[in-house]
Amino acid sequence: MKIYFINLDRSPGRLDWFMAQVAGMDVATVRVPAVDAKQLPEREFERLRCLSSGVNSMSPAEVACLLSHRKAWALVAEGDDDWAFVAEDDIHFSADAASFLKSDRWIPAGVDLVRAETDLARAELSHKTWGEPAGHELRRLKSAQLGSAGYFVSRTAARRLLGYTERHCEPADVILYSPERGILDELVVLQLMPAACIQDMWAPNATVGGSLTSQIAQDRRQFHRSDPRSARRRGIAKLTHEFWRVGRQLASPFRMALLATARQSVFKKVSIELTVRSDTQRAG
Template identity: 30%
Template sequence: MKRLVINLDRSPDRLAHTTAEFSRIGLGFERVAAIDARDHPELMLQRQHPLYAVRRLSGSEIACLHSHRACWTIIAQDDAPYGAVFEDDMVFSAKAGALLADTSWIPADADVVKLETFFHTTVIQRERFSVGGGFSLFRLRKNHIGTGGYLLSRQMARALLEATADVNVAVDSLIFDPAFATSGGKTIYQLVPALCAQEQFVGNRLPSLVEPGREAEWVASGLAGGHRMPALARIRREARRAARQITDLCRLRRQIVVPLAPVEAND
């Protein structure tokens, strides 16, 4: 299985971080040159998904999508049934090497396995599949943002390439948000505890390169800050939230903030 790492040519510090992380877990990787929004303004002219009619995607978000597309192309053309994609700011669990060196633990029906945590609340199926080493897989039932680390089947890579052939979309929404057909009809697992997380959550030395552009688009759209939600709207929102929680309970689902497996080895 290929382990692909997206890295901008102008970010040698992040490449050095990634090299050290993979060395620490005893594995190699293949660098994939990231698409730089500064060099490809034409990508902004490509149509955007209707969900982004109000808050347009930033140049960095669009470049991020096309960087992941470069990885999907490699996986789609490879002989291996799965490939792993990482962004260059990930911190790995001490036990990551064993799982990333093997694919026998991946369920045969898996289209995607999310390896990272963004430390946001999400929803998983209660049914648990142990994969050894203290890790388990659960079906992911709600959007869990972030595409810093995931496994992708060859068939899923081809489907994602087709879905983004002429439209721009936030890459994490495309893969993990059930509102998109590319996610809603697929079998997506969450690894618990997570195998990796962005360094900004662990050491705060490598800030997100996408977030500033995203925030700027929120401000430009007039959605940043915003106004206080009317009382009736807040009541309706809470009622919908309670209804979703009851539905999840009936469907044997549970909310979770996915933890990160220990980064340091425990002797």
């Protein structure tokens, strides 16, 4: 099983950070040159934005991120291995991540994708466990989650993701983990608990403003401030979002209690056990 990690040509610090983490793991790595939003042709951006639901109002950075994941999926789909690990270059691996990266034997049959990361938030998961490899739980993911920084994907699922994103353009994590605007309900997606990796923005004691800090959120805010279409929608979109957010918050405790009582779902925060690293080991 190979690791396909996404890295911009103009981000050598992130490359050094990622390679330092996998050094000594005895795993095969393949660098996937990321699509640079600064070099994304305007015509292609507009074509892809037309494939979006409009809910996410895709920025060039988000489109480029999705295209970068598509490059990784294409390599997986064309490869000889049944499974691969796709990663973004700003993740922190857990202390025991290597045991999952060396082989796919721990992944149950009939599974399409395993979310290996966490944003430390609560997730809705199946009451049933699908396995307990190396003391970790595997449960089916049933709720939308943030982040697309680390996941195991089967060759079959990579092909389906490529086909799906020919017709849909949303942020990569929405494509992977949203039941409404993504492919979550069409695939068997498991969550690894504790997680095997975490994106730098969520990592405890991460260096704010360091070389690993994701620029996508900042680029998105800047884009929407200057994009006339985003400006026209901002008022009503915000009101609509707040309306549904409050409604979901009010209904959530009752829904959680009902599903837990019926043994349909469990609601857990996905933890991670990180290897302790000093600041001097971070990419500079």
